[in-house]
Amino acid sequence: MTGPYRFIGKATPRQDGTDIVRGAARYLNDIKVPDMLYGKVLRSPHPHARIVRIDKSRAEALPGVAAVVTWEDAPDWKGGTPRYTRVLDKKVRFVGDAVALVAATTEQIAEEATHLIDVEYKILPAVFDAEEALMPGAPQLYEEFPGNVVTPGVPFFGPKSLKEVVMGDVEKGFREADVVTEGTFGYENLPNPLPPEPPGAIALWEAPNKLTLWVSNQASYMDSVTLYHAMNRKVEVRTIGGPCGGSFGSKFMSWQVQCYAALLAKATGRPVKLVFTKEEHLAAFVLRPSSRMKARVGMKKDGTVTAVAGSWLIDTGFYSQTTQSQVAVGCGEVQIMVRCPNWDLRPVIVCTNRNASGIVRGFGGQELKCILIPLLSLAMEKLDIDPFQFLKKNFVKPGQGYFWRDGIWYEYRGVDYGPAMDRGAEAFGWKEKWKGWLKPSSTAGAKRRGVGVGVHGNADIGEDASEAYVRLHPDGKARLFSCVTEHGTGQRSNFVKMVAEVLQIPLENVSVAPSDSLINPYEFGPAGSRGTYAIGSAVIRAADDARKKLFELLAPRFDADAGDLETVDGFVFHKRRPDKKVPWKAMGVDRTVTGYGRFEPDYTLTNCMMTFVEVEVDTESGQTTLVRVVNATDVGCVIDPKGLQGQLNGCLGSAGIDSALFEETILDRQTGHIVNANMIDYKWRTFPELPEIENVVLETPFPSHRFGAVGVGEIATSPGPSAVLMAVSNAVGTWLHEYPVTPERVLKALGKGGAR
Amino acid sequence: MKGKKKMATNRGRQGRSKGPAMESIGLTVNGRTYRLEVGSAPGKVDPAHTLAYTLRESLGLTGTKVSCDNGACGCCTVLMDGKAVLSCMTLTVECDGREVTTIEGLADKETGALDPLQKAFIDASAFQCGFCTPGIIMSAKGLLNENPHPDEEDVKEALSGNFCRCISHYQVIEAVMAAGAPEGVTK
Numbered sequence: 001m002t003g004p005y006r007f008i009g010k011a012t013p014r015q016d017g018t019d020i021v022r023g024a025a026r027y028l029n030d031i032k033v034p035d036m037l038y039g040k041v042l043r044s045p046h047p048h049a050r051i052v053r054i055d056k057s058r059a060e061a062l063p064g065v066a067a068v069v070t071w072e073d074a075p076d077w078k079g080g081t082p083r084y085t086r087v088l089d090k091k092v093r094f095v096g097d098a099v100a101l102v103a104a105t106t107e108q109i110a111e112e113a114t115h116l117i118d119v120e121y122k123i124l125p126a127v128f129d130a131e132e133a134l135m136p137g138a139p140q141l142y143e144e145f146p147g148n149v150v151t152p153g154v155p156f157f158g159p160k161s162l163k164e165v166v167m168g169d170v171e172k173g174f175r176e177a178d179v180v181t182e183g184t185f186g187y188e189n190l191p192n193p194l195p196p197e198p199p200g201a202i203a204l205w206e207a208p209n210k211l212t213l214w215v216s217n218q219a220s221y222m223d224s225v226t227l228y229h230a231m232n233r234k235v236e237v238r239t240i241g242g243p244c245g246g247s248f249g250s251k252f253m254s255w256q257v258q259c260y261a262a263l264l265a266k267a268t269g270r271p272v273k274l275v276f277t278k279e280e281h282l283a284a285f286v287l288r289p290s291s292r293m294k295a296r297v298g299m300k301k302d303g304t305v306t307a308v309a310g311s312w313l314i315d316t317g318f319y320s321q322t323t324q325s326q327v328a329v330g331c332g333e334v335q336i337m338v339r340c341p342n343w344d345l346r347p348v349i350v351c352t353n354r355n356a357s358g359i360v361r362g363f364g365g366q367e368l369k370c371i372l373i374p375l376l377s378l379a380m381e382k383l384d385i386d387p388f389q390f391l392k393k394n395f396v397k398p399g400q401g402y403f404w405r406d407g408i409w410y411e412y413r414g415v416d417y418g419p420a421m422d423r424g425a426e427a428f429g430w431k432e433k434w435k436g437w438l439k440p441s442s443t444a445g446a447k448r449r450g451v452g453v454g455v456h457g458n459a460d461i462g463e464d465a466s467e468a469y470v471r472l473h474p475d476g477k478a479r480l481f482s483c484v485t486e487h488g489t490g491q492r493s494n495f496v497k498m499v500a501e502v503l504q505i506p507l508e509n510v511s512v513a514p515s516d517s518l519i520n521p522y523e524f525g526p527a528g529s530r531g532t533y534a535i536g537s538a539v540i541r542a543a544d545d546a547r548k549k550l551f552e553l554l555a556p557r558f559d560a561d562a563g564d565l566e567t568v569d570g571f572v573f574h575k576r577r578p579d580k581k582v583p584w585k586a587m588g589v590d591r592t593v594t595g596y597g598r599f600e601p602d603y604t605l606t607n608c609m610m611t612f613v614e615v616e617v618d619t620e621s622g623q624t625t626l627v628r629v630v631n632a633t634d635v636g637c638v639i640d641p642k643g644l645q646g647q648l649n650g651c652l653g654s655a656g657i658d659s660a661l662f663e664e665t666i667l668d669r670q671t672g673h674i675v676n677a678n679m680i681d682y683k684w685r686t687f688p689e690l691p692e693i694e695n696v697v698l699e700t701p702f703p704s705h706r707f708g709a710v711g712v713g714e715i716a717t718s719p720g721p722s723a724v725l726m727a728v729s730n731a732v733g734t735w736l737h738e739y740p741v742t743p744e745r746v747l748k749a750l751g752k753g754g755a756r
Numbered sequence: 757m758k759g760k761k762k763m764a765t766n767r768g769r770q771g772r773s774k775g776p777a778m779e780s781i782g783l784t785v786n787g788r789t790y791r792l793e794v795g796s797a798p799g800k801v802d803p804a805h806t807l808a809y810t811l812r813e814s815l816g817l818t819g820t821k822v823s824c825d826n827g828a829c830g831c832c833t834v835l836m837d838g839k840a841v842l843s844c845m846t847l848t849v850e851c852d853g854r855e856v857t858t859i860e861g862l863a864d865k866e867t868g869a870l871d872p873l874q875k876a877f878i879d880a881s882a883f884q885c886g887f888c889t890p891g892i893i894m895s896a897k898g899l900l901n902e903n904p905h906p907d908e909e910d911v912k913e914a915l916s917g918n919f920c921r922c923i924s925h926y927q928v929i930e931a932v933m934a935a936g937a938p939e940g941v942t943k
Contacts, residue, residue: 013878020886021874023819023859027887030818105798195921196823196831196887245821245887246921278824488885488922642881642927649923650884679828679919687912690925 007497007507008707009638015493015512016243016486025243028200028216029275036202037066039264039274040110042100042117043284044092047353047672048126048139051090051099051119059102059116064109067267068117069101074263079230079255082151084144085319087230087259092121093141093318094354095672096284098256103264103272126353128669130292130315133350141318141351150316150349154324160407162328165308165335165345167403170298173307173342177298180307181378187370187721188290188315189664189739191655192282192682193360197245199254199285200275203261211262212238217254218247219525221483224517227262230255241515244487248654249359249714250286251487252527253321283677286358287665288655289323290315291367295345299379303390309344312368316349317356323349328405329460329528330364334372335402336412336457336606337365339394353672360655363528365456366718370660373454373722374737377729381437387726388430388612391455392421396606404459404603414710415634415700417457417608424632424696428612438733446620449627450731454719455610460528461710462602466538467521470499470546472593474585476570477509478546482539483520484512484531489713490643491531495539497639498707502543504568521596529607529711532639533702538599540706546595553587605702607712609633611651611719617731619750622743624661624728626652626691631716634698637709647713648695656717658685660724662740781852785815786861794849801848808832808843811858819859819890823919830918833891833898834858840898840914859890862897873897873935882931884922892918896932906936 019025056068071088079085088098100117104110125139132138133148141148152163174180202214211231215223220241227237244251257274264272276285295310316323327347334345360366380390396402397418401411425431433441433451440448469481480499486492496510503510513519526535550572551562558565558574566575573581587593612630617623631648638644651657662683666676676682701708721739728741734749747753780793781801792810793800801810808825811817811834820843823831827845834843835857843856862871873896876882883889892915899906899914906914911932920928 011881014881014883016886017878017881017883018870020883020889021859021870021877021893022863023817023890025886026818027821029822030812108802108804193921195885196821196829196919197885198823243886245823246885248921278826278829486885490881490884640881643884646881646884646922646924646927649926651923653921653923678826679824680826684919684921685923687915687918687925687929688909690912693926 005501005707006504007501009641011641012497012507014490015496027197027243027245028202028214031202031214033202033204033271036271036273037103037105037264037268038107038110039261039272040102040107040114041098041260041280042102042114044095044097044099046092046121046123047095048124049092049121050124051092052122053120054100055118056100058118059113062109062113062116064105065113066103066270067264068113069263069267073267076232077230077259080319080321081154081324083229084142087256087263096355097318098260101260101264103268126672128352128354128667128672130290130313130350130352133352141353145351148351150320150323150351152324152349154328157325157328158406162331162403162405162407164347165331165343168342170307170309170342170344174296174298177306178301179379179382180296180298181375181382182296183375183378184292184294185371185374185737186292187367187739188292189659190287190290190667191659191663192287192665193248193250193654194282194682195246195248195250198276198278198281199251199257200273201254201258201261202271202273203265204271205265209234210236212240213258213262215239215241215254215258216244217241217251218244218485218487219252219527220485220515221517221520221523222252222525223254223258226253226255227258230259239517241485244485247487248361249363252359278679279677282682283674284355286360287317287355288360289326289357289367291371293371295375297375297379299383301383303385303393305338305340305394307342308338308340312345312347314347314349315352315357317352317354319351319356320349322359323357326364330368332402332404333365333456333458334368336396336459337369337394337455339400354667355674361714362718365458366721369454369456369718370722370739374725377726384436386434388425388434388453391453391610392418395455395457395608402459410459410603412604412606414605414702417634420608420632420634420696420698421610423698424610424612424630427694427696428630430612433614438730440731440733447616447618448731449614449616450727450729451612451614452723452726452730453610453612454723455608456715456718457606457608458528458715459603459606460530461533461607462605463528463530464524464534464601466523466535466599468538468542468597469521470542470595472546472550472584474587474589474591476505476584478503478505479511479513480539481513481520482535483515483517483523484526484535485515487526489526489531489647490640491526491535494532494639494643495536498536498540499543502540503547505570529714532709532711533605533705534599536709537705538597541597542595544595545597546593549593549595550584550587553593554582557582557586605710607633607710607715609712609715609719611723613657613720613723613727615724615727615731617728617746619732622746624741624746626657626661626724628692629657629720630694630696632696633712634700635710635712636702636705637699637707638697639709644697645695648716649693651716651720652685654717657720657724660721660739660741662742664740778849781849783851784855785811785817786857787865790815803847803849805848806844807834807846807848807851810848811843817858817860821887821890823887830895831888831891833894835894835898838901840895859894862893873900876931876935880927880931880934882924882927884924888918888920892920892928900936904936905938908933
């Protein structure tokens, strides 16, 4: 993995590595602000209720308590899409909904005070299933959403924002098919992305309409935008991001916890820190959306899909901030995966009385594939089509296209991913292990092995806008201003590499400004896989612009055109006279040179990940073990080989492959309580249980990026879950269609009882 | 799918001998001895305070991370008398006379040079978001104290109580194996 570059593609240490291993990286909860108070949230024990009366007098009387805030005190701040969800409301809509906020001198006192708030509720009937929520007479969560149907569409995506996949003539498509299959499929186990660092915020009011917030978010600039709107466009919000202890998408929307801290800081006139407990994180933050599909597909003998028609029901929990966005992107992504001229796929987003769904890696597409691939598999089985060949044939090729999230048709102009898929299949040994549908690849006593494959691609690598500055200093150093926090992908270090490569200066001579919205230009943030291509291109352009301005400044000294100059290691010279050079200091010691770069959204590129899995099923105990994973992709050009390996290994966690094996949030559908909201009962993979992972990475350059690179990190989680379902079905010889494949479900499929 | 739990052994051995009227405890952290008053007033060690709380909030040693605060994730792991323990499951009042090493205490006190284990984590890029890293390093340090040249299974077992969501496990194993390789043996 070495290219023609000085830094790009080389294994270099993360810039923040020393701080991380010394415990010196300051995450949100490590920050203390002078005079700071601590906040806690009183949460509803009922899934649906009206607050009749709140008496906070006993709580307010507790020594150390500085303020108690209820819906009666709170301004009309709202979030959601559309913005109908109040930060504190007179109605609670899930077990864990915020009822009151307390600020006190210690967390312990604040916690104690929450127990002294007396609340009288009028309990309302609740609904926990999306189909039941749609029925006449079902409990209504919002007056604004009749029938509990959330308004479709995303204003930010434009007037035609994608709400469905409808094109061609599906009836004609079904007539042309050699086989038509249908069924209902779900991905409803609500896995939690569960970063180790809980959500939180520190709020400080600088003036009555000026708020400073310390945040933990992958996209800290966007918090200032989201909050500006949530606070009814009356408050100027400055957000300061820092190291983020994992997000996987989830912390992109942290407006509630940020508003809680802001409300308490407003009420007390002092800075307030509010950090969720792990129980709150698991029960009252962000879950994956729940998906159910009732659909039909038509397929020809050669693996051509002739029609897809059906409904996609998405349960978003008590409100939606981004679910419409996930539906739009999911609808785009499904067209990238399956070539089909005739579609009638109609999503409906529904509110129910549970904790909300939000952003998680896979962003709608993982959810949709987890329910569509099992349906396509039924057709493949009937036609005896190898799923690897099917997925390879149907993935978008250069010159083909898709409707993206803005409802506009784009022609794909990236690389052909076929060779990467072939290399993956070879590394996995697909040809040897694939024995046909519902056939194990090997059997040893009660243990049977099976294989499966999945694929995912996202045209988000060039989505949304980015801006950056690069400032050159006379001492030969450069500083990058890009409002990106480090949330695990290593992108802050990668952008340093890009700047150093453009300017040809040592890595240690490039630093990144703090991710503070006050000093940095607009940055959508490293959402999806847009870091390398979108943010990277803005950063590269800023460095290039600074370089050009430096040359223009120094050209007269060489009696040359700016275009004839070159710079290496902080010296400038004429390309034909490299021996005669001047240091950057020649710009003047009282000067800096600032370049500006902007990236405009471009939806004509998609990344791709194909994942092969091998599982071993113990037919006596029902236990499934993930034995081996092979991920195959083409990234154009590797920026950082070790960081890339880490991102691809991430396919297991953060509600990825393990969401098919054992991860689930268990909702008691009688009471609305989540019964496993702790890290003992919520299952996660441990060190002794690691499967073998191999990542096959090709580097076919994408010419529209300076280094030919595209991002891929986000999608590592997405192809795996449906592949696991396929592999387990093949191992046991019968279809399993529910996530996760618990021992009970495996035994039930084998006709061994013990099923729930 | 859950790792073994690590708790402080012989909890409160010396604390209890002083009886309920204990007024202060002596705690050595990273080579520095602190005399901490016990009580519920601000600035004192409340009997309910965990070691994680005292380290972070009273002593300002925020390198130790708290994630689950319930003994399940290993983020708060520190060394007590050389052994890895969960500081969120250990009460400070039970640490009288103990020697605690946190992530801040691993580097050489004189030169500031990183411990070979810390260096190995950087070389292997054995972290992504880095939040669980201090706990993982301290668990690994506890292992290397007992078993300087562990095999891969030893490493996995020693880290079985450490949660990492980014999945840096593979690079962590590489780093710990490199730090624990017998001298002259490179990976």
